[in-house]
Amino acid sequence: MLVALDQGGQVINLLCLKTSQIAELKTQHLVCPACRQRVYLKHGQVRMPHFAHVRLLSCAYNSENESFQHLSLKKDLFYWFAKTAQVSVEQFLPELQQIPDLLVNDKLAVEVQCSMLSVAKLQERTKGYLSKDYQVIWLTGKKLWLGHRLTVLKQQFLNFSLHVGFYYWEIDDQKKELRLNYLIHEDITGSLHYLVQHFAFGSGELLTILRQPFLKTGSELRVQPKHDIANYIRRQLHYKHPKWLKIQELYYHHGQHILADKQDMNQVCPVGLNYLTYQFEGIKVPEFCQVTKPIKSYYQQFIDYQHTHRDAPLYSPLVYATFFDGNLKRI
Known part of the structure; x- marks a missing residue:
């Protein structure tokens, strides 16, 4: 998380602070804006500065693993x-x-x-x-x-x-x-x-x-038309893909065959x-x-x-x- 509240209830936004100001936050008492539990500044060599809960219980800021x-x-x-x-x-x-x-x-x-x-x-x-x-x-x-x-x-x-x-x-x-x-x-x-x-x-x-x-x-x-659509459908039916079996069943029920519908294949x-x-x-x-x-x-x-x-x-x-x-x- 990138924001916290100071002791006066003011929002601290890390994106609006200079490096020297961020360093000073390590000694301040800061809390989460949502759950009001204590948070601390994490400022390492790899990840950018951010806040984390001292003890995360239940909080809308579910971002400890951002x-x-x-x-x-x-x-x-x-x-x-x-x-x-x-x-x-x-x-x-x-x-x-x-x-x-x-x-x-x-x-x-x-x-x-x-x-x-x-x-x-x-x-x-x-x-x-x-x-x-x-x-x-x-x-x-x-x-x-x-x-x-x-x-x-x-x-x-x-x-x-x-x-x-x-x-x-x-x-x-x-x-x-x-x-x-x-x-x-x-x-x-x-x-x-x-x-x-x-x-x-x-x-x-x-x-x-x-x-x-x-x-x-x-x-x-x-879109360029594909030339192997019929073979693709045959393979799906051969391997009994549920989606294509259902479509084939609809065609059969109406006295048609899916592979006969050449115009719609592409x-x-x-x-x-x-x-x-x-x-x-x-x-x-x-x-x-x-x-x-x-x-x-x-x-x-x-x-x-x-x-x-x-x-x-x-x-x-x-x-x-x-x-x-x-x-x-x-x-």
Whole structure:
């Protein structure tokens, strides 16, 4: 943790102190802002200065094993935000019993997630912020970068806007950059396809960068078709993969065979849309805890557009909505 309270109840933020001032804290009586238990300064040769509980019992500041990556990224983001916005680090929110890594302009909670956590915990923390009208943005560290496959946990970090579709933030301590992965789509093998924007630390106003998903981009995504999809499906059925056995059962039940559906084998779809089964089961929208607006219409518009534009690039939801409805409502 990077903050503590002194004997007068004043917040001590290590990121706002000079080296000489930090050294003086070793002799002071300091307590945790949340649990009011004693904390002490850890200032070694390897890790950056931070506070730790003398005796950790139960505290909202569950950060005793914070990695250097996490501490370093919070520091970099704090200084970046501070150039143009009001920002506090690790401010305890008593009404939520939560502590965002950074709180910007009193309403935007920015969380830097470098370690694994349960889906239930992620959902709980997100819903907590939203219930009190805080906005929340999750920036994922190395262990949670998007990569080529979407795990159950990563799916819950996805967000959505009309202008860029599904998007996912990454933060890189080594390259000192923030990355926006957007127009995220998935093919039937589970491989992800998306575009990436890179933002070097300190370049431009950070709040403006975080608004990029809500700015019109005109981007499009082109994906080269795969030529071995049929063999891939045969292998999945041969090894009795539960997902593919269920899909095959649906086709059989309707007097069809999955391998006969040649046109749809190379279909690349928005995350969460199962292009192979919607004709039998209807459109099912999975849970995305960061997505608070309905997206079923996006799926339907995508399907309708693809039926007559199979060779077209993949566009933002705004393009499909505009194509079918001139009276667009903002999502």
